[in-house]
Amino acid sequence: MKIDAAVCSSARLARDRRFDGRFFTAVKTTGIFCRPICPARPPLERNVTYFATAAEAANAGFRPCLRCRPDSAPGSPAWGLVSTTVQRALKLMRGEREPQSVERLAERLGVSSRYLRRLFAEHLGVSPLAVWQTERALFAFRLLRDTHLPIADIAYESGFNSLRRFNGVFKQIYQRTPSEVRREGHSSRVDVRAATPVRLYLDYRPPLDWQPLLAFLGARALTGVEQVEGEVYSRSFAVDTGDLVRYRGVMRVYNDAERNRLVVEIFGQEGGTGLYLLNQRLRRLFDLDTDIEEIQAILKEDTLLSSQLRENPGLRLPGAWDPFEYALRAILGQQISVAAASTIAGRLVTRYGESFVDDSGTEWFLFPQAEQLAEADFSDLGVTRTRAKTLREFVAATLDGRVNFAEQSLEDWCTQVTSLPGIGDWTAQYIAMRGLSMPDAFPASDLGILQALGSEGEKAKPKEALARAEQWRPWRAYGAILLWQSLKSGEQK
Known part of the structure; x- marks a missing residue:
């Protein structure tokens, strides 16, 4: 991928945090690649080359710096500049613990394996396997340094079912074994079994408006499933690892603003299983890999x-946290207030969800999966018959494949879900916006949006909202968030 060497040079010499994760500096004389904020003495310009991603640098034969730790760099926005097919492939690769063959990945994307390999070579300069191995090795390094999990568990967490394969890939990238990295980072006297909770660190590129984000999530928190207390977000979770076992637990997330990272404390996971999937889901939940500067450059053209x-x-x-969970919540929230929707969703959880008690004695609930709701009637939730029928139809459509949450275009998603009775464009767009994190989703008929765009006490019309939002593309969802924030009173969706 093409990057501006002059810009990279200025950024690394200034150690500008705005460029952290946007590119990596490889030093020819040492064979190491670094983040632009590396505290080491900057090398001479003639001795460096720049790469847009860590995968490219590793594939070129450079090993990650042990001082600035490229494994901790925020996600690269460079991924957003590649073809749609490559973006979809990357999301599919990151959405599962184990690797997929290029043939299977291509089949899921509806293209040939040869074409997919060519797209990766053209847009990223590396193969799908190289991307997978590099990202998983970087994640493994983070667990070796930041947790006390046994190395065998870390291999599994990172997607390797063979310890021998894990050691081989890791040594190829880091030029040292996992055991050597563990000895360098931890005292041998530490009892790994007593080291609880497991902690993950999610680095981000500042700024991050943590308080408004918590306020938004807190206003919609489901009792027993999630909560916001002070500056801490907590929720129950369950992760399917593909071996017919669900691992459940509770997580607490808070912001370490001085180090530009979120700290995640995970309780209840035996061996920490599911950490890679947890990492990916949390980065999406808090939108940590977004390119704020690119979004602002477009949205700031609108005065409001x-x-x-x-x-x-x-x-x-x-x-x-989960697309299916949020889809049901969006359906429940049609034409009612946020508070009412949260109350009804809470009833759904207590009636159909699984409960468990954490180590402190607190009872938590897991939001039910589609399989658990296959026979649910929903009429006991306090919703209309029509709404209960819509919920039943959506669950059935999820189970039989008429509705799927795989990576797809906004248009395809909306067409798919609005074909079901009782689901209109607002619901489809809102699920796409929050549940699927589609940045261009825009519920134009939302009352809050129409109020924010109105003038002299009159609400705007949906057609007017769509016309105005056309200039915000492809970031209309962020425009919607800003419009809701602009409302000084009244309920927001």
């Missing part, structure tokens, strides 16, 4: 959004 951006420079699009 520009004033909101000045107040909230670290804008994020609040995501969802």
Whole structure:
């Protein structure tokens, strides 16, 4: 991928955090590649070359710096500049613990394996396997340094079912074994079994408006499933690892603003199983890999959004822990207030969800999966018969494949879901926006959006909202968040 060497040079010499994760500096004389914020003495310009991603640098034969730790760099926005097919492939690769063959990946994307390999070579300069191995090795390094999990568990967490394969790939990239990295990072006297909870660190590129993000999530928190207390977000979770076992637990997330990272404490996971999937889901939930500068460059052209951006420079699009969960919540929330929707969703959880008690004695619930709701009637939730029928139809459509949450275009998703009775464009767009984290989703008929865009006490019309939002593409979802933030009173969706 093409990058501007002059810009990279200025950024690394200034150690500008705005460029952290946007590119990596490889030093020819040492064979090491670094983040632009590396505290080491900057090498001479003639001795460096620049790469857009860590995978490219590793594939070129450079090994990660042990001082600045490229494994901790925020996600690269460079991925967003590649073809749609490659973006979809990357999301599919990151959405499962184990690797997929190129043939299987291509089949899921509806293209040939030869064409997919060519796209990766053209847009990323590396093969799908090289991307997978590099990202998983970087994640494994993070677990070796930041947790006390046994190395065999870390291999499994990173997607390797063979310890021998894990050691081989890791040594190829880091030029040292996992055991050597563990000895360098931890005292041998540490009892790994007593080291609880497991902690993950999610680095991000500042700024991040943590308080507005928590306020948004807190107003919609499901009792027993999630909560916001002070500056901490907590929720129950369950992860399917593909071996017919669900691992459940509770997580706590808070912001370490001085180090530009979120700290995640995970309780209840035996061996920490599911950490890679947890990492990916949380990055999407808190929208940590978004390119704020690119979004602001487009949205600030609108005077209303520009004033909101000045107040909230670290804008994020609040995501969802699970697309199916949020789809049901969106259906429940049609034409009612946020508080009422959360209350009804809470009833769904207590009636159909699985409960468990954590180590502190607190009872938590897991949001039910589609399989658990296959025979649910929903009429006991306090919704209309029509709404209960819509919920039943959506669950059935999820189970039989008429509705799927695989990576797809916004148009395809909306066509798919609005074909079901009782689901209109608002619901489809809102699920796409929050549940699927589609940045261009825009529920134009939303009352809050129409109020924010109105004038002299009159609400705007949906057609007017769509016309105005056309200039915000492909970031209309962020425009919607800013419009809701602009409302000084009244309920927001």
